[in-house]
Amino acid sequence: MLFTLCIPTMDRYDKYLSVNLFKYVENPLISEIIITDENGNDIDKILQSNIDKTKLKLYKNKEVLGPFLNKVNACKLSTNEWIALIDSDNFADEDYFKLSQTYIENLISPKYDIISPSFAKPTYNFSYLSNNIITKNNLSSIAEIERQECEKNDYSLNSSTTSILMNMGNYILNKSLITDINLDNEMKNMHYSCACDVIYFNTLLFEQLDLKFHVLAGLEYEHASDDSSIYRTTQHRYPLFNSMIQNRFFKLYSA
Numbered sequence: 001m002l003f004t005l006c007i008p009t010m011d012r013y014d015k016y017l018s019v020n021l022f023k024y025v026e027n028p029l030i031s032e033i034i035i036t037d038e039n040g041n042d043i044d045k046i047l048q049s050n051i052d053k054t055k056l057k058l059y060k061n062k063e064v065l066g067p068f069l070n071k072v073n074a075c076k077l078s079t080n081e082w083i084a085l086i087d088s089d090n091f092a093d094e095d096y097f098k099l100s101q102t103y104i105e106n107l108i109s110p111k112y113d114i115i116s117p118s119f120a121k122p123t124y125n126f127s128y129l130s131n132n133i134i135t136k137n138n139l140s141s142i143a144e145i146e147r148q149e150c151e152k153n154d155y156s157l158n159s160s161t162t163s164i165l166m167n168m169g170n171y172i173l174n175k176s177l178i179t180d181i182n183l184d185n186e187m188k189n190m191h192y193s194c195a196c197d198v199i200y201f202n203t204l205l206f207e208q209l210d211l212k213f214h215v216l217a218g219l220e221y222e223h224a225s226d227d228s229s230i231y232r233t234t235q236h237r238y239p240l241f242n243s244m245i246q247n248r249f250f251k252l253y254s255a
Contacts, residue, residue: 001081001082001101001104001105002029002030002031002080003029003030003031003080003082003083003084003097003100003101003172004030004031004032004033004034004078004079004080004082004083004084005024005030005032005033005034005083005084005086006034006036006071006074006075006077006078006083006084006085006086007021007033007034007035007036007074007086007087007088008035008036008038008067008070008071008074008087008088009035009036009037009038009042009088010037010038010039010041010042010064010070010088011039011041011042012042012088012089013041013042013045013046014045015089016088016089016090016091016224017042017045017046017088018045018049020091021033021046021051022051023091023093025051025052025054025055025056027094027097028094029094029097029098029101030055030084030097031055031080032055032056032057032078032079032080033055033056033057034057034059034074034077034078035056035057035058035059035074035088036059036061036070036073036074036077037058037059037060037061038061038064038065038070039060039061039064040060040061042088043058043059043060046058057077059074059077061073065190066190066191066193066194066197067193067194067197068190068193068194068197068200068201069190071085071169071197071201072178072181072183072201075173075175075178076178076179078175078178080175081174081175081176082100082104082172082173082174082175083172083173083174083175083178084096084097084100084171084172085169085170085171085172085173086170086221087169087170089224090120090170090221090222090223090224091221091222092117092170092221092222093221095220096117096219096220096221099216099218099219100115100172100216100219103115103214103216104172110174110212111174111176111210112174112176112177112180112205112209112210112211112212113173113174113177113211113212113213113214114171114172114173114174114177114205114211114212114213114214115171115172115173115214115216115219116165116168116171116172116213116214116215116216116219117168117170117171117215117216117219117220117221118130118215118216118217118218118219118220119219119220119221120168120170120220120221120223121220121221121222121223122223123223123225124164124168124223126164126165126215127217128145128149129142129145129146129165129215130215130216130217130218131215131216131217132214132215133212133213133214133215134212134213134214134215135210135211135212135213136206136210136211136252139206139252139253140253142253143163143253146163146164146165150164163199163249165215166198166199166202166203166249167196167198167199168198168223169197169198169201170221170223177205177209177211180208180209181204181205181208181209182208183204186204189241192237192238192241193241193245194237194238195237195238195242196241196242196245196246199245199246199249200245202249203245203248203249203252206249206252207248207252
């Protein structure tokens with residue numbers, strides 16, 4: 001079993017992809033690397049580099065789609081069943097893929113499954129949720145565990161952080177989640193979704209499909225904290241929309 005690595009990007013080559021992409025190319029568990037670039041700048045630099053391009057599938061978007069649709073469109077292009085969706089400013093090493101592969105091979109008839117890291121290094125440690133499989137049926141109890149853990153660490157969950165875990169992304173997902181999600185009634189929201197695209201996507205999966213969200217012990221990746229990230233630069237723009245998505249997610253675990 002091999003993975004497709006999907007990297008949605010915009011102006012991340014110089015600081016991140018110029019280093020991390022070379023490592024991904026050498027990873028034997030990745031058979032293809034799909035990069036969807038919002039403005040083409042990163043792809044131009046990749047094409048000019050001396051990187052082995054055998055695994056690379058490069059796409060310049062005709063228009064800026066925003067992070068939500070850019071991620072979904074990248075995943076749609078996968079030819080493998082299992083997709084590693086990793087933001088262009090983050091990095092997952094070979095151990096991340098080995099552990100995921102072993103875990104997935106032991107699953108029974110997986111379909112609507114996400115394999116989530118338990119540690120987004122160096123800041124976001126979700127090890128207290130390790131080995132939980134989160135579904136609509138137990139989401140409320142998982143949310144209470146997360147709330148209690150945040151209180152222990154003097155971190156207050158509020159309307160913009162209903163769940164830290166569900167805001168992270170950078171996970172392994174089964175392609176059926178991409179093919180079977182229905183976005184017809186959501187397209188009007190895409191312009192506003194830039195600062196909450198991950199929890200928005202997860203909310204839709206819980207709402208529409210029988211999502212099983214596995215938090216895998218020992219699964220870790222490097223999570224950058226960049227002031228120029230889309231989240232940091234746009235989180236203040238659409239507070240009403242962000243609140244609406246948080247409320248939709250809250251309804252899932254308060255039902």
